[in-house]
Amino acid sequence: MSGRTWSRIGLLLAFAPFLIFCLMFELIPTFALLVGSIGGVEKHSFEWIGKVFTNATFQRSILNSLLLAVTSSFLGAVIGTAIGYAITRTRHNRLRGPLIGLASLSANAGGISLGFAFITILGSAGMITILLRQFGIDLMSFFSIYSVIGLIVVYLYFQVPLMIVLMLPAFAALKDDWVEASASLGGSRTDFWRRVGIPVLMPSIVAGTVLLFASSMGAYATAQALIGSRINLMTIQISILRRGEILYQPAQADAMATVLLAIVALSVLAYHIMQRQAQRWTHA
Amino acid sequence: MSLMSDAPAVLATQQPAETRQARRGPEIGYLILFVIFTGYMLIPLIGVGLFSVATTWFDTVLPVGYTVDHIVETLNDPLFVPTVGRSIIASLATIAVSVVLMTPVMFLIHVAAPRARPLVEFLSLLPFALPTIVLALSLIRTYSAPPIVLSGTPTLLILAYVVTGLPFMYRALDNSLRAIDTTTLNEASVTLGASRWTTLRRVILPNIRTGIAAGALLVFSVTFGEFTLSSFIVGDAWKTSGVWTVAIWDDQPHKTTVMVMIGFLISWIISLVILVGFSKRATVETGQR
Numbered sequence: 001m002s003g004r005t006w007s008r009i010g011l012l013l014a015f016a017p018f019l020i021f022c023l024m025f026e027l028i029p030t031f032a033l034l035v036g037s038i039g040g041v042e043k044h045s046f047e048w049i050g051k052v053f054t055n056a057t058f059q060r061s062i063l064n065s066l067l068l069a070v071t072s073s074f075l076g077a078v079i080g081t082a083i084g085y086a087i088t089r090t091r092h093n094r095l096r097g098p099l100i101g102l103a104s105l106s107a108n109a110g111g112i113s114l115g116f117a118f119i120t121i122l123g124s125a126g127m128i129t130i131l132l133r134q135f136g137i138d139l140m141s142f143f144s145i146y147s148v149i150g151l152i153v154v155y156l157y158f159q160v161p162l163m164i165v166l167m168l169p170a171f172a173a174l175k176d177d178w179v180e181a182s183a184s185l186g187g188s189r190t191d192f193w194r195r196v197g198i199p200v201l202m203p204s205i206v207a208g209t210v211l212l213f214a215s216s217m218g219a220y221a222t223a224q225a226l227i228g229s230r231i232n233l234m235t236i237q238i239s240i241l242r243r244g245e246i247l248y249q250p251a252q253a254d255a256m257a258t259v260l261l262a263i264v265a266l267s268v269l270a271y272h273i274m275q276r277q278a279q280r281w282t283h284a
Numbered sequence: 285m286s287l288m289s290d291a292p293a294v295l296a297t298q299q300p301a302e303t304r305q306a307r308r309g310p311e312i313g314y315l316i317l318f319v320i321f322t323g324y325m326l327i328p329l330i331g332v333g334l335f336s337v338a339t340t341w342f343d344t345v346l347p348v349g350y351t352v353d354h355i356v357e358t359l360n361d362p363l364f365v366p367t368v369g370r371s372i373i374a375s376l377a378t379i380a381v382s383v384v385l386m387t388p389v390m391f392l393i394h395v396a397a398p399r400a401r402p403l404v405e406f407l408s409l410l411p412f413a414l415p416t417i418v419l420a421l422s423l424i425r426t427y428s429a430p431p432i433v434l435s436g437t438p439t440l441l442i443l444a445y446v447v448t449g450l451p452f453m454y455r456a457l458d459n460s461l462r463a464i465d466t467t468t469l470n471e472a473s474v475t476l477g478a479s480r481w482t483t484l485r486r487v488i489l490p491n492i493r494t495g496i497a498a499g500a501l502l503v504f505s506v507t508f509g510e511f512t513l514s515s516f517i518v519g520d521a522w523k524t525s526g527v528w529t530v531a532i533w534d535d536q537p538h539k540t541t542v543m544v545m546i547g548f549l550i551s552w553i554i555s556l557v558i559l560v561g562f563s564k565r566a567t568v569e570t571g572q573r
Contacts, residue, residue: 006396006480015400018389022407025447029422030414036425083321086314099318105555106325112511112530113544114328120541121331125342128327134345157328160321218415221511225530235417242421242516254425257418268413 033261036254048255058237058256065217065234065260068148072155073212079156080163080212081205087164088171100168106161115225118145118154146227154222159212166211170204173281200281207274214267217260234260329548336541354538361539367528374438374514374524375507378445379500382453385446387496390457391484394466408454411447419444420516441517441524445510449503456502460495464488498558505554509547 006014038044052058087099121127122145129139144150174197182192220235229236234256241253336354338347358364386408393401411419423444428435434443466488473483489496511526519527529543 006392011392011397011400014388014392015397018385018404018407021385021443021446022410025423025443026407026410026414029419029426032426033418033422083317086310086317089310090314090318091311092315095318099321101555101559102322102325104559105552108506108551108555111509111547112526113332113509113547116529116533116540116544117328117332117548120335121328127331127334127345130343131345157324161325214413218417220415220417221526224511225533235415238417238421239516242424250425253421257421260415261413261418264415264418265413 030261033254034258036251037258038255039251048249048251049258051252052255052259057232061232061234061237061256062259064148064232068151068155068233069213069216072152072159072216073209075152076156076159076163076212077205077209080160080208081167081201083160084164084167084171088168100164103161103164107158107165109158109161110219111221112225114154114157115222115227118150118157118226122150122153146230148231151223151226151231154226155216155219159216162215163208163212166208167201167204170201170278170281174200203274203277203281207271207278210267210271210274214264214271217267218264332541332544332548336538336545338538354542358539358542363523363528367523367525370438370522371508371510371525374442374445375504377442378449378507379503381442381446382449382503383496383500386450386453386457386499387489387492388484390454390461391466391488394461395470405454408450411450414447416448416512417516419447420513424516436518436521438518438522441514441522444513444517445503445507448506448513449499452502452506453499456495456499457492460492460498461488463495464491494561501554501558505551508550509543 035041037049038046039048052062083099083103087096087103090096119126122129122139122143124140126145132139145153178196179192182196187195218235220239223231223233223236224239227236229240238253238256238260241247241249241256244250334347335341337350337352339349339351341347389404393404423440424435427433427440434440469487469491470483473487474480478486509526509529510524511530514522514524515527515530518524523531525543525547529540529547532543533540
């Protein structure tokens with residue numbers, strides 16, 4: 001290394017501000033939340049955690065959130081993978097840049113803006129709702145933007161581009177030599193996909209799907225802007241319990257948040273494990 | 285990417301007739317996918333954009349008339365300047381804290397303490413596993429009782445923003461430190477007799493300016509107009525533009541859509557700046573990996 005090496009103490013001092021920050025604003029608060037969910041260390045009780053799974057309203061919120069997250073991440077993954085493949089494979093090279101730009105731009109979308117934007121097109125006086133009405137189709141009779149299905153449509157707005165962005169490196173790693181190698185060994189296109197293509201892409205697809213799942217489980221602002229408290233989701237339930245004009249139950253909110261944290265953290269962990277698998281190919 | 289664009293040519297020389305026919309089919313499919321995708325990404329923007337300039341619009345496909353009144357009214361609203369001002373202050377403060385906090389650490393894991401990388405990476409990417417509403421609750425719980433009471437203050441909001449910005453700063457700084465071959469630069473500088481501080485300030489920092497700028501812009505676009513953290517941590521006590529935008533929806537939806545458009549415009553401009561302004565740097569970064 002360099003002529004002057006860093007002393008242990010020097011290094012520790014240089015790292016200190018960052019480590020103290022993370023301790024104070026990531027680790028301790030998370031720990032405090034876990035403690036809060038059992039009502040404190042001294043008079044601890046698993047009553048609130050238990051209630052998350054036994055109370056009918058809370059159960060429903062978990063089911064709704066899971067339904068929303070599973071469906072939107074599955075659809076987002078399938079559509080995003082297809083479009084990512086199309087972007088990689090198209091002969092229209094000039095389209096590639098703008099499409100990748102559009103995808104990376106929208107992958108970070110979300111928040112309240114997205115909720116309001118969708119109301120203006122799919123709400124009861126929305127542009128598309130009225131357009132369809134002129135063709136004699138009453139959208140509101142079978143679809144509402146203020147429902148779990150409506151939320152799926154809205155969440156796909158960031159799920160699909162996110163999946164595209166996540167899949168592009170995987171498709172780029174699928175070397176053309178492998179297609180040739182497979183063909184010269186007598187393999188058909190189906191053989192190539194079954195024996196080479198899919199196995200190489202699978203870790204990336206699974207990793208992406210899991211990440212979409214996590215992002216949709218934890219989303220709050222979009223849902224709040226769109227539906228207020230009309231749909232019973234985990235994040236909405238947490239906010240009701242915490243703000244509590246009707247029922248202020250901070251320990252119950254902490255318990256619900258702890259369960260949500262466990263689900264999301266496990267998903268992100270699974271994502272990293274799958275991603276490591278995928279990197280065998282993308283970093284090759 | 286470039287490998288991929290050559291793919292059809294390579295395949296065509298292999299099996300000319302069959303492949304060329306097989307290729308035409310998918311190409312139409314690809315274009316259909318692109319049209320649907322682009323439409324899906326743009327129509328909500330068009331909807332909210334039209335609503336923000338519409339006079340009356342409830343039973344026609346397109347607005348009856350157009351006006352800039354909503355925009356003027358929004359900009360003249362007594363709450364516009366304070367709320368947007370607070371959001372800008374919070375975002376800029378977040379950027380300042382993030383840069384000061386992260387730059388030395390990232391420099392060190394590149395030159396002096398590579399063994400600390402897994403820890404720094406874990407702590408920086410942890411916010412990805414922390415849903416925003418969970419972060420909000422945990423911070424309120426921790427800082428609303430002594431010894432440290434910060435709940436309800438902009439300080440806690442800014443520190444929460446720093447947490448959510450960590451992954452973005454980490455990636456941006458890590459990429460640019462990789463791209464400039466920090467280890468070699470550092471050794472060269474130290475061999476020439478420069479102190480560590482001088483090396484960081486005179487050699488490394490000027491070279492990673494674009495990385496810092498890209499990280500800062502990303503942090504700005506995730507924090508400006510943010511709703512969840514500001515509504516839980518400061519709420520109406522220090523109303524940010526995000527909280528105001530939601531609050532006026534029921535009574536003045538047109539103003540809300542003007543605010544939404546402003547938010548979209550800011551994030552589009554920032555993304556374009558990053559894509560166009562830093563794309564050369566970005567290709568170097570991926571190339572060096």
